[in-house]
Amino acid sequence: MATPVYAIVGEFDDADTLVAAAAKARADGYRKVEAYSPFPVHGLAEALEVNDSKVFYITFIAGLLPVVGNLISNTVILIVSLSQSLAIAVASLAFLVVIHKAEYFLNARIVGARIHAKAWELLVAMLVMEAAFGIAGLIAAPIYYAYLKDELAARKLI
Numbered sequence: 001m002a003t004p005v006y007a008i009v010g011e012f013d014d015a016d017t018l019v020a021a022a023a024k025a026r027a028d029g030y031r032k033v034e035a036y037s038p039f040p041v042h043g044l045a046e047a048l049e050v051n052d053s054k055v056f057y058i059t060f061i062a063g064l065l066p067v068v069g070n071l072i073s074n075t076v077i078l079i080v081s082l083s084q085s086l087a088i089a090v091a092s093l094a095f096l097v098v099i100h101k102a103e104y105f106l107n108a109r110i111v112g113a114r115i116h117a118k119a120w121e122l123l124v125a126m127l128v129m130e131a132a133f134g135i136a137g138l139i140a141a142p143i144y145y146a147y148l149k150d151e152l153a154a155r156k157l158i
Contacts, residue, residue: 015041023047115146 008025012018018035019042025033026049033048035041045051074096081092108119108126125145129137152158 015044019043019047111142115142115149117145117149121145 008030010021012021015037018037022033022035022044026047035044035048037044045053077092077096078089081089104123104126105119108122111117112119112122122142122145126138126141129141129144131137133140149158
């Protein structure tokens with residue numbers, strides 16, 4: 001009698017081989033097939049027949065919560081300020097804009113201190129990465145910059 005197979009593990013050198021292996025596993029009758037990759041792999045979800053995932057919707061809604069909260073709180077502040085006078089409302093709006101822009105510099109300074117980088121270095125990295133990759137680049141910039149700086153320092157290039 002054949003020994004039952006409970007798990008199969010594989011490591012693949014490229015994305016196409018991973019997608020092909022996932023599709024073959026599904027075609028061979030395996031139903032609980034999972035694949036992990038450090039980057040998105042085009043066609044992998046289709047190969048795994050993962051079509052109705054609610055993770056996308058949950059992540060999207062959860063990602064909007066801080067934005068919605070910020071908009072609501074800023075709107076309340078502006079309405080309360082308008083109930084006093086237009087000048088106070090304009091001053092409140094200016095204050096909110098300045099605080100949110102100052103947050104970029106403050107975060108760059110705090111994160112920069114943790115990774116031994118100056119605030120201007122992080123701001124430049126964030127601007128370059130945002131221009132190249134959009135919002136994802138802006139978010140990932142401190143991580144990639146810290147990694148790059150650490151690798152260059154290890155090789156004594158900086």
